[in-house]
Amino acid sequence: MLLADVAETWREVAATAGRSAKVAALARLFAETEPERAPVVITWLAGRLPQRRLGVGWRALAEPPPPAGSARLTVAETDATLAEIGRTAGAGAEARRRRLLHGLLARATEPEQSFLAGLISGELRQGALDALAAEGLAVAVGATPAAVRRSVMLGGSLGAVAEAVLARGPAALAEFTLRVGRPVAPMLASGAGSLDEALDRLGPCALEEKLDGIRVQVHRDGDTVRIYTRTLDEVTERLPEVRAAALELAVESAVLDGEVIALDEAGRPRPFQETAGRVGSRLDVAGALAALPLSPVFFDLLAVDGRELLDLPTEARHAELVRIAPDPRRVRRLLVTDPSSAEQRAAAREFNERTLARGHEGVLVKAADAPYSAGRRGASWVKVKPVYTLDLVVLAAEWGHGRRAGWLSNLHLGARDEDGSLVMLGKTFKGLTDALLTWGTERLQELAVDRERWGVRVRPELVVEVRVDGVQRSSRYPAGVTLRFARVVRYREDKTPDEADSVAAVRALLR
Incomplete structure (x- = not known):
């Protein structure tokens, strides 16, 4: 298969509004995909690299060589080159990665170059493409979308399912069952603007602490015992305390869903990046354990002693979890049998307030009768968290890639420090609609004081409102903090930079 086929399908899906047309385009591509290439093709279309990180920055993409005149690059060649770039390390690695990348781009046509630039820079993402790809795969092989989705959730990877079903047909879907030792894609939650909204939406439900772990x-x-992250990476050797907690359970076999979190002496959560750093540490696990022990907390049970529990309702699975796990190993929760009851609704609000007072993110509200829909962001789990907005000053902006090519999209955001200087806190391109991109590109070029191939530095006059999940400590930025999951809400022409939030106000969001 040629890279051009993948790039053209991505362009078609991006340019098409209708879901059925998107699915049809993906189905045509999958029908022509060699089974062994399916995992790579699907990962690319979802805007991700199988290699995760290549060690290639925007500077290496800023000056591509002249494009090839005809499409000859294959998916296999492209993947092999990207893998080699990702493996390159040691003295002279940056120069060698650049040579490999430019060699690849020189063999690519202009549309292929655009696709690769977006893929490598991380700006190729399209919402819900994994779900669309599952439907497209079902159409391509003559299976039902529900059967494909269930196989994906139990197989842990859309790519693995695609490879099997393209090679052996719909019958291969039966090979994907819940097995102890093979991770499954976790069930995800949708969002709600308030606790009342979540209670009205779900009916009888349970509230659980949403831990920032x-x-x-x-x-x-x-x-x-084997332990996997949300992205299905195995981290067993890094988490001996989780292994010990699993061996304490009154079972012979089990599959559990939960969180690990670092707590301080008062039992309050430590900063998220400390937990993340401990989980990510591969060296000196014993030393890391002594310096920062983690607390494992379980909130769901997917299988126990040979019984699969996925299709049982929430409360039945929780009853099994209570049977095998002691109270300290279970997340705090509150059962709300009648959300229309003023008394129970008041108890739910009090539970939420106590959870926030303990320093946690918010609450997760789960429908009492919901099965465990692994790998899906369904309507039966709803997260409720405080919403924080900040007014920040745009300091610079980078040119976009892929669908955002020609627009200034990645905004550098800053806040005013005590001495009046503006201090950068992070970047974001999320939340920018086509209308905001068009307006912002024109306005930022008017404010430009320095133009580079990557973008522009601007006079600090434009204020933008961003929504964030919070902030976290960071040694990368001079203020010592950075934004978590920042999304643009709107430009605030009605505000001057003097009215934007200060660094002190941003630091105040630290737990």
């Missing part, structure tokens, strides 16, 4: 899926089979 790292999601873990724990598989125990006798004395063997």
Whole structure:
């Protein structure tokens, strides 16, 4: 398969509004995809690299060589080159990565170059493409979308399912079952603007503390324990305290869903990046354990002693979890049997307030009768968190890639420090609609004081409102903090930079 086929399908899906047309385009591509290439093709279309990180920055993409005149690059060649770039390390690695990248781009046509630039820079993402791809795969092989989705959730990877079903047909879907030791894609939550909205939406439900930790899926089979992250990476050797907690359970085998979190002496959560750094640390696990022990907390049970529980309702699965796990190992929760009751609704609000007072993110509200829909962001789990907005000053902006090519999209955001200087806090391109991109590109060029190939530095006059999940400590930025999941809400022409939020106000959001 040629890279051009993938790039053209991505362009077609991006330019098409209708869901059925998007699915049809993906189905045509999958029908022509060699089974062994399916995992790579699907990962690319979702805007991700199988290699995760290549060690290539925007500077390497800023001056591409002249494009090739005809499409000859294959998916296999492209993937092999990207893998080689990702493996390159040691003295002279940056120059060698640049040579490999430019060699690849020189063999690519202009549309292929645009696709690769967006893929490598991380600006190729399209909402819900994994779900669309599952439907497209079903159409391509003559299976039902529901059967494909269930196989994906149990197989843990759309790519693995695609490879199997393209090679052996719909019958291969039966090979994907819940197995202890093979991680499954976790169930995800949608959002609600308020607790009342969530209660009205779900009816009888349970409220659980939403911990600001790292999601873990724990598989125990006798004395063997394996631990996986939300992205299905195995981290067993890094989390001995989670392994110990799993071996304490009154079971022979089980698959559990939960979180690990670092707590201080008062039992309050430590900064998220401390937990993330501990989970990410591969060296000196014993030393890391002594310096920052993690607390494992379980909130769901997917299988126990040979019984699959996925299709049981929330409360039935929780009853099984209560049977095998002691109270300290279970997340705090409150059952709301009648959300229309003023008394129960008041209790729910009090539970939410106590959770926030303990320093946690908010609450997760779960429908009492919901099955565990692995790998899906369904309507039966709803997260409720405080919404923070900040007014920040735009300091610079980078030119976009892929669909955002020609627009200034990645905004550098700053706040005013005590001495009056503006201090950068982070970047974001999320939340920018086509209308905002068009207006912002024109306005930012008017404010430009320095033009580079990557973008522009601007006079600090434009204020933008951003919504954030919070902030976290960071040594990368001079203020020592950075934004978490920043999304643009709107430009604030009605505000001057003097009216924007200060660094002190941003730091105040630290727990």
